[in-house]
Structure formats: C-alpha cells, structure tokens
Amino acid sequence: MSLRGLRYFLVAAETVNFRRAAEKLFITQQTLSAHIQKLESRYGTPLFERKPHLRLTPAGHCLREYARKAIKLEELFLAELADVTDTVTGRLNVGITGFRATIFMPRIWEIFHAQFSNITPSMTEAPTARLDELLDKGQLDLYIGVDAPVRKNTEAWTLSQEKACCIASREFVRKFFDEDLLRKAERGLEISDLIHLPQVGFSRGNTLRESLDIYYQERGLHPRVVFETSRHDLALRFCEQGCGIGFVYQMSLYDLLQKDRARTDLRVFAVRNDFPPKHTMLVYRCESYKPRYMTGFVEAARKVFKEYSDSIDGIIAGAMAQGEK
Template sequence: MPLQSLKYFLAAAEEMNFRKAAERLYITQQSLSSSIQKLERQYGVAFFERKPRLILTPAGRSMVEYVRKVLHTEQQLVAALADTSRTSTGSLRVGVTGTRGAVFMPRIWDVYHRQFPNIVVTTVEASTAELDELLRDGKIDLYIGVNVPRHNNMQVLTFMRDRIYCAFSRRFLAKAPPAWREALLDPHGFDLTKIDSMPLITFTHSNGLRYTLERFFEKQDIHPNIIFETSRHDLVLKLCRQEHGIGLVYEMILYDVLRRPDIADELYAVPVRAELPQKNTELTYRMESSHPRYLQGFIQVAQAVFEEYSQTIGAVIRRARK
C-alpha cells in the first residue's frame, strides 16, 4: 500500500472529480484512475460509485478517515526524524487570518527564522472557520484566528483581547463641534452611542469589524454618517490622519503605525466604550503525544511576540493620546 496511492485516493475523494484531482496532482487522469482501481482490488471493495455521478461508497467514506490518519502519522514521522539531526529541517504550515498575519507574522517570522533557519514556513490566509477545517483535515499544522472553536483533540492558547479604538487627527479635533470634542476626549473612552453624525471612515461589508459595528448600530437605532468605505486597514488610518473623519479600528492595527513618532504626533487613538462581542486572538494546534521541536518553537515564539505586544501597546497608545 504505497503512500502515493493513498494520496491519490484522498485527492480524488476531496475533489469528487477525477479530472480535477489529476490536475491537482500533476498526473494524467488515466494514471489516477488506474491507481485507485489497484487500491480497490487490493481491499476487495469499491471506494467510488462512478455513475450517474462520482460519489463515495460507505467503504470509501471510511477509507477517507483512515487515509487522513495514516498521512498525518507519516508527517509526524518525517518531523520526528528531522528532529534527530543536529540541524532541523522540515516544513511548517501556519494558518492565519489576514489582518493578524499582516500585523504579527513579520515579527514572529524574524525571531523564528533566527532559531530555525532550515524550516520552510508556508502561511495560509483564510477565515477562522476555514482554517479550523484545514487543521482538522491535517492540511495545516496550527493557526492563529479569532475566537477559535473548541475541540476535544485541540489545544487553544488565548493571546489577547482585540480592543476597538477610535482614530482621528488633531486637525479633525481642532475643527470639531464642542459636543464631538467632549465625546472623543472623554477620559473613560469614546461612548459609541455618541457617534451621532460624526463623519465615519470605515471598512466594507465583508470586514468582520464592520459586521460587529453594524449589529451594534442596528440595536441602538444609530445611523452612522459613513463618508468612505475600503477593505484596506492602512487606507483607513491614512485617511484618519487627514481632517475629514474618524475611524474605528482594532487596537492591533494601530500598533506599528503609532510606533512612528511622526504619525503619533498627528493621530489620536482613544478606546471605544460599548457593549460589543469580545474578540480574542488565539492559537490552536492538535494535541499529540509529541510535536517536532520546530513546531513547539513556533508556538513559543508566537507566545513571546504577543506578550511583547501586550506589554508595549499600552505605552504606544498612551503616547498617541497626549
């Protein structure tokens, strides 16, 4: 039972189309079909019903589960053997949601690569739900997401709470009406119910924060004065540095921006005060009897980077409020 045949079978089962599976594997459709037929003869069962359309038989569905376990075990073996050498080599598949990847992966990678220079890291950007499915299917080794689902065979590490801030320029504040200034400079934070007719620079509807804010506005019967929409976090902050409106962003988006003194002198950042669902940035991975050293190393580096972030973000934000 060559592992290659199992990989061919799994590709066909996942694609439910021999032509697409063959293209994915860079082999001919005839080679794929022949390999699967040999497996079926070896075990004396049919894994697929070919007509009227391709579907898995009960034996095929069982085979999928066992093949995934076998291939996952083989990956663990490769990783364990790599760990026996003086210089670890291997690959690590890391899932991450888009924003967190842009903010945290450069720092994580910088530290990690110094410790494990021979490990090839491949990142997969997707939603938390999509990454969770990839992890359970063994297609990634771990992922960083938001409020990740809990499973019996998964370990979850909570790194931080994603707080929401209101960002605006000193020029905007200077020309704002007294009521706006009072609300924005409230020492207890910006009461989101007082957003009133303030010009709002925000994200498009596909953004998770936009969805959260819309649910809040609907509940409070608030109709925000949206003047600009974009999917780009950097553009929101660039526009907030002008004098035309305010932006509502997650704290982590401000981190790199406000560490630059020239921008910190232009931009205010105040915490938002509102009853909103709590969002936590979390890392999750499979609970195994043992993990390769380089996977453990990545988890430790990620923990250290997020701890550094938690210790410094307060000072960065406070400087921007002076």
C-alpha cells in the same frame, strides 16, 4: 502502497471531481485517474462510483479514513526525525487570520528560524472558521485566530485581548470636531457622539462591525458610512485621507504607530462604550507526540504577542498625547 497515491486519492475524495483535483495537485487528469485505478486494482474494489455522478463507494469512505491516518503517521515520523537530526528537513503548516500575518509573522519566524532552521513554516491565511476546519482535517498543525472555538481534541492559548478605539485624520478633526466634541474626546468618546460624522466601516463578518451594528440597532441609530472594506490597511488609509472616522481594534494600529508615529496623520481617541473583547488565540490539536519544533513555534508566538501586549497601551497613549499637541 504509495503514499503519493493516497494523497492524490484524498484530494479527489475531498473535491469529488477529478478535473478540479488534478488542477489542485498540478497533475493531469490522466495521471490522477491512473493512480486511482492502481489503488482500486490493489484493493480489488471500486473506490468511486463514476455514474450518474462521481462519489465515494463504501470502500472509498473506508480508505479515506485509513489514508488520513497513514499520511499522519508519516508526518509524525518525519517530525520525530527532524527533532533528532538537523539533516532532516520538515514542514510546519501554520494558519493565521488576515493582517496578523503581516504584523506578527516576520518576528515569529525570526525567533523560530534561529532555533529550527531545518523546518519550513508553510502559512495559510483564512478566517478563523476556515482555519479551524483545516486543523480538524489535519491540513494545519496549528493556527492563530480570533475567538477560536475550543474543542475536546484541541489545546488553545490566549495570546492577546483587544480594545477598540476611534481614529480620524488631523484635518478631519479640525473640520468636523467642534469644541464640545474635543472636550468629550479628552475623556473618551461615546459612539453616539459621532453618529453624525462620515464613517469608514468594515464589511459584514468583521467582529467589530457586528458589535457596532448591535449598538446602532438597539438605539435606532443610522451611521453615515461612506466606505466599507474587509481590509484593515485600506480602512486606515481612507481614514488618513480624511474620508471619515473609523472604529478599529488597537492591533490594527500597532505596526503603523510603532514604525511611523511621527509621520502618520491619524489621531487616536479612546472609546468609552463597552465592546465584547476580541481574543487572539493560538490553537493546535492534542497529539500523543508534539514535535519539539512545534513547541518552539508556540513559544515564539507567545513571546511576540507578549511583546505586543506589553507595549500596545503605551503606544496608543503616546499617539493620543501626540494628537493633543
């Protein structure tokens, strides 16, 4: 039995389309069909019904479950080999959401690679729901997501808890903030204080956007949104250009303020409204065997996020104080 053939079969079973499966595997459709036919010949039964449309037979459904187990067993074997010898290379499939990859993954990799240079992390960026689905399918070893669902077959660590704040360029503040608003800003702004100002917002599906929408709907308020994006870096850029105010979680500002606090034109204001806290979490499956290098990655991630949690309040406070000068 060829593990390669089983891997090809699993992709075909997932896509239920030989052409798309072949494209995903970077092989020809003819090569894929040959591997499927070898499996069908070996087991003496069709694995797919070809007409009226492609679908798994009962035998195909059965093989899919055993194929997943067989491939997982090989992965566990290779993981144990990588633990006992540096001459065996391994791969750690890591998922992470959006801009967290840019902010945190280089530092996590630096710590991890110093200990496990024979292991290659392979990163997938996607929303938390998709990462959780990939973990459940066995296509990820672990992921870093937001308010991730915790299941009976998973373990999770909370890496950080986020606070919301308001940002605007210095020029925007000079143009739109009167003396009364500046006095309020010293104590922290209410969202209702800013409803008349142009706003750079996030697209639907963003957790902070959802909290703001609930706040506006409950009070019958209508914000003046001039631009929407799903990208945090783009929202920051538009706010720096003076297009409007923005509501962001502190993590969005971490890299910018840590490296370029003196150069950024952004002012940062505390928000007095209570938003539901956002938790960054690391999630992995409960396994009978957890490779040493996987534990090493978890420890590296926890260390990097602790560095962040220990410093972010001070960085934000420094940015607020600098903005008042």
